[in-house]
Amino acid sequence: MGAVAKRALAFQQKRGRSALSLLPASVTMPLRRDGLDPLPELRKLITEAPVSKLPVPFGGVTIHLVTGYEAAKTVLADATTFSNDFTNISADPALLAAIGGDVGEKDPGGLGMADAPDHTRLRKILTPEFTMRRLNRLIPRLEEIVDAQLDAMEAEAKRTGKPVDLCELFSLPIPSLAICELLGVPYADREAFQSLSVARFDLFAGAGASLGAISDSLDYLMGVVARERKNPGDGLLGMIIREHGDSISDEELAGLADGILVGGFETTASMIALGGLVLLQDKDTRDLIRDDDAAIGPFVEELLRYLAVVQVAFPRFAREDTEVAGVPISKGDMVMVSLSAADRDQAMADGDLDSFDPRREPTKHLAFGYGVHRCVGAELGKMELRIAYPRLVRRFPNLTLAKRPDQLSYRQTSIVYGVEELPVLLG
Template sequence: MSEVPFVMPLLRDGVNPVEELGALRSEQPIVQLEIPGIGVKVWLVTRYDDVKAFLGDHARFSNDFSKVTEAGELQMLLQQDPGGLGMIDPPDHSRLRKILTPEFTMRRLRRLVPKIDAIVAAQLDEVEKAGQGADLVEHYAMPIPALVICDLLGVPYEERDEFQKHSQDRFNFTGDFSDSLGEIGESLKYMGGVVAKIRQNPNDGLIGQIIAEHGDAITDVELAGLADGILTGGHETTASMISLAAHVLMKNPDHVALMRDGDDKQVSDIVDELLRYLTVVQVPFPRLAKEDLVLGGQQIKAGELVIGSLVAANRDESLGANMDEFVPERGSMSHLAFSYGIHRCIGAELGRMELRQALPALFKRFPTLQHQGPIDETEFRMFSIVFGIESLPVAW
């Protein structure tokens, strides 16, 4: 095949990955791309088994770039530590994840259901108040996860606009890595201020609870990184899923009816199929090979960078028939929408919970909800690590 552009894993045709990505998975499942402007090459992995293999292999692949001396030219990109769990290895990763894990068990998360329901109901009122042509992104999809995370972390609701800005800006790829890294720095600076305020005046949110339980054993820098990871991992992704899921469901009245009237099991299965089909997080955190190794028959040298296309992996025909189609009755399966291994999204169950509450409620309030204007004019967010919709005007 001809040279593959670096942005290919971020390109879509509607909600589907571009055909060229599927062709890569079939013909050249591990291919080298070049990062524009700096000449550094990375391996793109597209087959399900290969993506799952390297995501689950923290013994041979590192997320902590600062400890991989073979990174060479990549060091210029790694001066900004993004904080959180995404780019650290055990034992630091294990210690910090252990602090967070109790807050994301189903038992703990169930206490959020009444709050989520109240937030959903309030935003449905906002959609109705906005009237015909209301933008579902602005009035529904974006505010719900922002308000849920504000409540979870113990951050005042009035700061949700600041939340949304930091969450969205860092995922857009314009070709200039310094812009993305600068946004990471701004986000961490903001969250550091939030942590400092809560340490002085603790509340019963997640940040306050961690401070109360662990005190000085966790630093403000570490805690800001964890909180920032929850914000960026749980806001933009869930907002994109709500709007994209509504877009997909509204194309077929039978699918709307299933979501609106289905029992808990049916709704859960539809949500899981939407997660697989849409795979809004297009690529996970990159990995660096710690040693010379072979992945999927491809020789990879120590210090080389590897990324995976989660959407290509989740459409792999090895998983079953018609994987390029949305099939509500498919049921739950072992997809990679939340990544895999020790870096699997810690807030996966919270995201699922928000979708299971927000989507049926939307179509119960507006059973005739439909796109306002031609569906094929829907404006998608391109060149973004988190795929989404810019706006979604609706009528009912």
């Protein structure tokens, strides 16, 4: 890193800003959008350069961006050639400098940034808790949660006579309360869950925010695990403790809980809000999922593909010299897979993939990743969406957007894309 860049980095960090805020737009391009669509320059790479280098202005850091669907599957599926392990970040001084200095020293645990055999062992412990048989027990409670938030929206509209924020009263509380229910965490802790999750993904919230929030999150969840260890409840943490005892440590349990928080809260909240925006602009689709139960599943799958709110997958690091789509990748290089780009690649399916079609035959999209690191909570997320959307449009059939779409504020340069607020009139 040059002397000027070092001085600028130090200055920005003293002001509480992330080093990532110094990166040029060409580097942060995969984390930005044009409304609901990937930027044109990202979309162009899908066909012209499905694997390309990001022009990172920090010496010693090489990052390859994967945008093509087949190339993305190749990288995501190959846990032998590519490593997810967190130490790839924490042990690399150049990479630490690029993302904010000393913020990468605490391993977040969980599944997303772990390799076999740890990943294999922990996923084997967690997977049974996410089978449809076990998740089905949550359906009545999820329906109650959604209905309660619809009641809250109606009460707020009557109280104020003004538009209500679909994000604040609907999309945020639903996954927060669902995760509290799943883990066995008290309802009163929902605000802590929300603040922890949002901080993990807002890259410009402060110096090293995306990694710096890990310590706060894990410290909080260690307390939750300690309480569950003393008196195991009926939630996921309590069940794992009863079934596996001391064979899983408190640190590992907190890491798994953190992974569920990170993977299940902000992503689902963003999906509910942005999916709501799609519905607000498409009366035919509102009518479709209001009147036809069989249309709800395909609608959700298409929405997951079209929105791809998790814009990039967890970073991979090459264990050896290799190549992807004919592009050489050196040992130690970082590989970032753009899920939002790959899910618009015509190589995946027929038809115009830049358009939203609720009647499209479900595609093999990458919204939840692919391979051994595919999101273990995918079915829970889809269950929440299948419950939330039909109930929303059936309760408020005349729901309308209180602002023009171009007046909305979207999250900027964030791993998980979303809208800051979504004011609606209930009709």
